[in-house]
Amino acid sequence: MTKNDRKNAYLYCMFRDEQYALYDNYAKKNGLSMKTLLVLNALYYAKDGMTQKEICQKTFNSKQTVNLIIKNMLQEKYVTIEENPADKRNKFVKMTEKGRTYAKDTVVHITWAEDTAMSLFTPEEQEQLIELSRRFTKNLTDLINSSQEEDEI
Known part of the structure:
Protein backbone atom coordinates (compact mmCIF):
# COMPACT_ATOMS: atom_id res chain seq x y z
CA MET A 1 0.00 0.00 0.00
CA THR A 2 1.39 3.37 -1.02
CA LYS A 3 1.04 6.86 0.42
CA ASN A 4 -1.06 7.71 -2.64
CA ASP A 5 -3.38 4.74 -1.92
CA ARG A 6 -3.93 6.08 1.60
CA LYS A 7 -4.56 9.62 0.32
CA ASN A 8 -7.09 8.41 -2.26
CA ALA A 9 -8.85 6.19 0.29
CA TYR A 10 -9.11 9.21 2.58
CA LEU A 11 -10.50 11.40 -0.23
CA TYR A 12 -13.02 8.79 -1.39
CA CYS A 13 -14.26 8.20 2.15
CA MET A 14 -14.45 11.95 2.75
CA PHE A 15 -16.68 12.32 -0.34
CA ARG A 16 -18.83 9.42 0.87
CA ASP A 17 -19.16 11.06 4.28
CA GLU A 18 -20.05 14.36 2.61
CA GLN A 19 -22.82 12.60 0.66
CA TYR A 20 -24.06 10.94 3.85
CA ALA A 21 -24.17 14.36 5.53
CA LEU A 22 -26.07 15.81 2.55
CA TYR A 23 -28.76 13.15 2.91
CA ASP A 24 -28.84 13.53 6.68
CA ASN A 25 -29.21 17.33 6.47
CA TYR A 26 -31.84 17.02 3.75
CA ALA A 27 -33.84 14.59 5.87
CA LYS A 28 -33.58 16.82 8.96
CA LYS A 29 -34.59 19.87 6.92
CA ASN A 30 -37.74 17.93 6.05
CA GLY A 31 -38.40 16.83 9.64
CA LEU A 32 -37.17 13.26 9.17
CA SER A 33 -34.33 11.04 10.20
CA MET A 34 -32.22 9.79 7.32
CA LYS A 35 -33.34 6.21 7.99
CA THR A 36 -36.99 7.29 7.77
CA LEU A 37 -36.24 9.11 4.52
CA LEU A 38 -34.76 5.91 3.09
CA VAL A 39 -37.86 3.90 4.08
CA LEU A 40 -40.21 6.57 2.71
CA ASN A 41 -38.26 6.56 -0.55
CA ALA A 42 -38.44 2.78 -0.87
CA LEU A 43 -42.16 2.65 -0.14
CA TYR A 44 -43.03 5.64 -2.31
CA TYR A 45 -41.76 3.87 -5.43
CA ALA A 46 -43.12 0.44 -4.45
CA LYS A 47 -46.65 0.81 -5.82
CA ASP A 48 -47.68 -2.67 -4.64
CA GLY A 49 -45.97 -2.31 -1.28
CA MET A 50 -43.08 -4.24 0.20
CA THR A 51 -42.49 -6.62 3.06
CA GLN A 52 -40.50 -5.34 6.01
CA LYS A 53 -37.74 -7.78 5.02
CA GLU A 54 -37.60 -6.19 1.55
CA ILE A 55 -37.46 -2.73 3.11
CA CYS A 56 -34.53 -3.86 5.28
CA GLN A 57 -32.69 -5.20 2.23
CA LYS A 58 -33.34 -2.12 0.14
CA THR A 59 -32.45 0.45 2.81
CA PHE A 60 -29.71 -1.48 4.66
CA ASN A 61 -31.57 -0.88 7.93
CA SER A 62 -32.03 -3.44 10.71
CA LYS A 63 -35.34 -5.20 11.28
CA GLN A 64 -35.77 -3.30 14.56
CA THR A 65 -35.21 0.07 12.90
CA VAL A 66 -37.63 -0.67 10.04
CA ASN A 67 -40.22 -2.03 12.47
CA LEU A 68 -40.05 1.16 14.58
CA ILE A 69 -40.28 3.41 11.50
CA ILE A 70 -43.28 1.42 10.18
CA LYS A 71 -45.01 1.61 13.59
CA ASN A 72 -44.59 5.40 13.58
CA MET A 73 -45.85 5.62 10.00
CA LEU A 74 -48.86 3.47 10.92
CA GLN A 75 -49.73 5.86 13.76
CA GLU A 76 -49.65 8.77 11.33
CA LYS A 77 -51.74 6.74 8.85
CA TYR A 78 -49.02 7.04 6.19
CA VAL A 79 -48.97 3.28 5.61
CA THR A 80 -51.16 0.24 5.93
CA ILE A 81 -50.16 -3.35 6.51
CA GLU A 82 -51.92 -5.98 4.43
CA GLU A 83 -51.68 -9.75 4.67
CA ASN A 84 -50.20 -11.63 1.79
CA PRO A 85 -52.90 -14.19 0.91
CA ALA A 86 -50.23 -16.55 -0.45
CA ASP A 87 -48.09 -16.36 2.70
CA LYS A 88 -49.73 -15.00 5.84
CA ARG A 89 -46.36 -14.67 7.59
CA ASN A 90 -45.31 -11.94 5.17
CA LYS A 91 -47.32 -8.75 5.28
CA PHE A 92 -47.10 -5.94 2.76
CA VAL A 93 -46.48 -2.39 3.89
CA LYS A 94 -48.18 0.03 1.50
CA MET A 95 -48.33 3.79 1.46
CA THR A 96 -51.73 5.38 1.90
CA GLU A 97 -52.78 8.42 -0.13
CA LYS A 98 -52.04 10.50 2.97
CA GLY A 99 -48.56 8.95 3.10
CA ARG A 100 -47.94 9.50 -0.60
CA THR A 101 -48.96 13.15 -0.27
CA TYR A 102 -46.76 13.53 2.82
CA ALA A 103 -43.71 11.95 1.13
CA LYS A 104 -44.13 13.22 -2.43
CA ASP A 105 -42.26 16.54 -2.42
CA THR A 106 -39.40 15.28 -0.26
CA VAL A 107 -38.92 11.97 -2.10
CA VAL A 108 -39.43 13.29 -5.62
CA HIS A 109 -36.98 16.16 -5.04
CA ILE A 110 -34.17 13.95 -3.72
CA THR A 111 -34.73 11.45 -6.55
CA TRP A 112 -34.65 14.26 -9.10
CA ALA A 113 -31.41 15.58 -7.58
CA GLU A 114 -29.78 12.12 -7.70
CA ASP A 115 -30.92 11.47 -11.27
CA THR A 116 -29.82 14.91 -12.44
CA ALA A 117 -26.44 14.66 -10.72
CA MET A 118 -25.85 11.33 -12.50
CA SER A 119 -27.02 12.73 -15.83
CA LEU A 120 -24.20 15.29 -15.69
CA PHE A 121 -21.78 12.41 -16.36
CA THR A 122 -21.37 10.80 -19.76
CA PRO A 123 -22.78 7.26 -20.06
CA GLU A 124 -19.20 5.93 -19.88
CA GLU A 125 -18.46 7.95 -16.73
CA GLN A 126 -21.70 6.67 -15.18
CA GLU A 127 -20.67 3.07 -15.84
CA GLN A 128 -17.18 3.71 -14.44
CA LEU A 140 -14.05 -3.06 1.71
CA THR A 141 -16.62 -5.68 2.74
CA ASP A 142 -14.17 -8.51 2.13
CA LEU A 143 -11.40 -6.77 4.09
CA ILE A 144 -13.63 -5.77 7.02
CA ASN A 145 -14.92 -9.33 7.26
CA SER A 146 -11.49 -10.96 6.90
CA SER A 147 -9.27 -12.03 9.76
CA GLN A 148 -6.20 -10.44 8.17
CA GLU A 149 -4.39 -7.82 10.14
CA GLU A 150 -3.23 -4.62 8.48
CA ASP A 151 0.43 -5.63 8.74
CA GLU A 152 -0.32 -8.74 6.66
CA ILE A 153 -1.61 -6.75 3.69
Whole structure:
Protein backbone atom coordinates (compact mmCIF):
# COMPACT_ATOMS: atom_id res chain seq x y z
CA MET A 1 0.00 0.00 0.00
CA THR A 2 1.39 3.37 -1.02
CA LYS A 3 1.04 6.86 0.42
CA ASN A 4 -1.06 7.71 -2.64
CA ASP A 5 -3.38 4.74 -1.92
CA ARG A 6 -3.93 6.08 1.60
CA LYS A 7 -4.56 9.62 0.32
CA ASN A 8 -7.09 8.41 -2.26
CA ALA A 9 -8.85 6.19 0.29
CA TYR A 10 -9.11 9.21 2.58
CA LEU A 11 -10.50 11.40 -0.23
CA TYR A 12 -13.02 8.79 -1.39
CA CYS A 13 -14.26 8.20 2.15
CA MET A 14 -14.45 11.95 2.75
CA PHE A 15 -16.68 12.32 -0.34
CA ARG A 16 -18.83 9.42 0.87
CA ASP A 17 -19.16 11.06 4.28
CA GLU A 18 -20.05 14.36 2.61
CA GLN A 19 -22.82 12.60 0.66
CA TYR A 20 -24.06 10.94 3.85
CA ALA A 21 -24.17 14.36 5.53
CA LEU A 22 -26.07 15.81 2.55
CA TYR A 23 -28.76 13.15 2.91
CA ASP A 24 -28.84 13.53 6.68
CA ASN A 25 -29.21 17.33 6.47
CA TYR A 26 -31.84 17.02 3.75
CA ALA A 27 -33.84 14.59 5.87
CA LYS A 28 -33.58 16.82 8.96
CA LYS A 29 -34.59 19.87 6.92
CA ASN A 30 -37.74 17.93 6.05
CA GLY A 31 -38.40 16.83 9.64
CA LEU A 32 -37.17 13.26 9.17
CA SER A 33 -34.33 11.04 10.20
CA MET A 34 -32.22 9.79 7.32
CA LYS A 35 -33.34 6.21 7.99
CA THR A 36 -36.99 7.29 7.77
CA LEU A 37 -36.24 9.11 4.52
CA LEU A 38 -34.76 5.91 3.09
CA VAL A 39 -37.86 3.90 4.08
CA LEU A 40 -40.21 6.57 2.71
CA ASN A 41 -38.26 6.56 -0.55
CA ALA A 42 -38.44 2.78 -0.87
CA LEU A 43 -42.16 2.65 -0.14
CA TYR A 44 -43.03 5.64 -2.31
CA TYR A 45 -41.76 3.87 -5.43
CA ALA A 46 -43.12 0.44 -4.45
CA LYS A 47 -46.65 0.81 -5.82
CA ASP A 48 -47.68 -2.67 -4.64
CA GLY A 49 -45.97 -2.31 -1.28
CA MET A 50 -43.08 -4.24 0.20
CA THR A 51 -42.49 -6.62 3.06
CA GLN A 52 -40.50 -5.34 6.01
CA LYS A 53 -37.74 -7.78 5.02
CA GLU A 54 -37.60 -6.19 1.55
CA ILE A 55 -37.46 -2.73 3.11
CA CYS A 56 -34.53 -3.86 5.28
CA GLN A 57 -32.69 -5.20 2.23
CA LYS A 58 -33.34 -2.12 0.14
CA THR A 59 -32.45 0.45 2.81
CA PHE A 60 -29.71 -1.48 4.66
CA ASN A 61 -31.57 -0.88 7.93
CA SER A 62 -32.03 -3.44 10.71
CA LYS A 63 -35.34 -5.20 11.28
CA GLN A 64 -35.77 -3.30 14.56
CA THR A 65 -35.21 0.07 12.90
CA VAL A 66 -37.63 -0.67 10.04
CA ASN A 67 -40.22 -2.03 12.47
CA LEU A 68 -40.05 1.16 14.58
CA ILE A 69 -40.28 3.41 11.50
CA ILE A 70 -43.28 1.42 10.18
CA LYS A 71 -45.01 1.61 13.59
CA ASN A 72 -44.59 5.40 13.58
CA MET A 73 -45.85 5.62 10.00
CA LEU A 74 -48.86 3.47 10.92
CA GLN A 75 -49.73 5.86 13.76
CA GLU A 76 -49.65 8.77 11.33
CA LYS A 77 -51.74 6.74 8.85
CA TYR A 78 -49.02 7.04 6.19
CA VAL A 79 -48.97 3.28 5.61
CA THR A 80 -51.16 0.24 5.93
CA ILE A 81 -50.16 -3.35 6.51
CA GLU A 82 -51.92 -5.98 4.43
CA GLU A 83 -51.68 -9.75 4.67
CA ASN A 84 -50.20 -11.63 1.79
CA PRO A 85 -52.90 -14.19 0.91
CA ALA A 86 -50.23 -16.55 -0.45
CA ASP A 87 -48.09 -16.36 2.70
CA LYS A 88 -49.73 -15.00 5.84
CA ARG A 89 -46.36 -14.67 7.59
CA ASN A 90 -45.31 -11.94 5.17
CA LYS A 91 -47.32 -8.75 5.28
CA PHE A 92 -47.10 -5.94 2.76
CA VAL A 93 -46.48 -2.39 3.89
CA LYS A 94 -48.18 0.03 1.50
CA MET A 95 -48.33 3.79 1.46
CA THR A 96 -51.73 5.38 1.90
CA GLU A 97 -52.78 8.42 -0.13
CA LYS A 98 -52.04 10.50 2.97
CA GLY A 99 -48.56 8.95 3.10
CA ARG A 100 -47.94 9.50 -0.60
CA THR A 101 -48.96 13.15 -0.27
CA TYR A 102 -46.76 13.53 2.82
CA ALA A 103 -43.71 11.95 1.13
CA LYS A 104 -44.13 13.22 -2.43
CA ASP A 105 -42.26 16.54 -2.42
CA THR A 106 -39.40 15.28 -0.26
CA VAL A 107 -38.92 11.97 -2.10
CA VAL A 108 -39.43 13.29 -5.62
CA HIS A 109 -36.98 16.16 -5.04
CA ILE A 110 -34.17 13.95 -3.72
CA THR A 111 -34.73 11.45 -6.55
CA TRP A 112 -34.65 14.26 -9.10
CA ALA A 113 -31.41 15.58 -7.58
CA GLU A 114 -29.78 12.12 -7.70
CA ASP A 115 -30.92 11.47 -11.27
CA THR A 116 -29.82 14.91 -12.44
CA ALA A 117 -26.44 14.66 -10.72
CA MET A 118 -25.85 11.33 -12.50
CA SER A 119 -27.02 12.73 -15.83
CA LEU A 120 -24.20 15.29 -15.69
CA PHE A 121 -21.78 12.41 -16.36
CA THR A 122 -21.37 10.80 -19.76
CA PRO A 123 -22.78 7.26 -20.06
CA GLU A 124 -19.20 5.93 -19.88
CA GLU A 125 -18.46 7.95 -16.73
CA GLN A 126 -21.70 6.67 -15.18
CA GLU A 127 -20.67 3.07 -15.84
CA GLN A 128 -17.18 3.71 -14.44
CA LEU A 129 -18.53 5.36 -11.29
CA ILE A 130 -20.95 2.52 -10.65
CA GLU A 131 -18.45 -0.25 -11.39
CA LEU A 132 -15.64 1.28 -9.33
CA SER A 133 -17.96 2.07 -6.42
CA ARG A 134 -19.27 -1.50 -6.53
CA ARG A 135 -15.71 -2.89 -6.52
CA PHE A 136 -14.61 -0.60 -3.68
CA THR A 137 -17.62 -1.69 -1.61
CA LYS A 138 -16.91 -5.37 -2.30
CA ASN A 139 -13.21 -4.96 -1.46
CA LEU A 140 -14.05 -3.06 1.71
CA THR A 141 -16.62 -5.68 2.74
CA ASP A 142 -14.17 -8.51 2.13
CA LEU A 143 -11.40 -6.77 4.09
CA ILE A 144 -13.63 -5.77 7.02
CA ASN A 145 -14.92 -9.33 7.26
CA SER A 146 -11.49 -10.96 6.90
CA SER A 147 -9.27 -12.03 9.76
CA GLN A 148 -6.20 -10.44 8.17
CA GLU A 149 -4.39 -7.82 10.14
CA GLU A 150 -3.23 -4.62 8.48
CA ASP A 151 0.43 -5.63 8.74
CA GLU A 152 -0.32 -8.74 6.66
CA ILE A 153 -1.61 -6.75 3.69
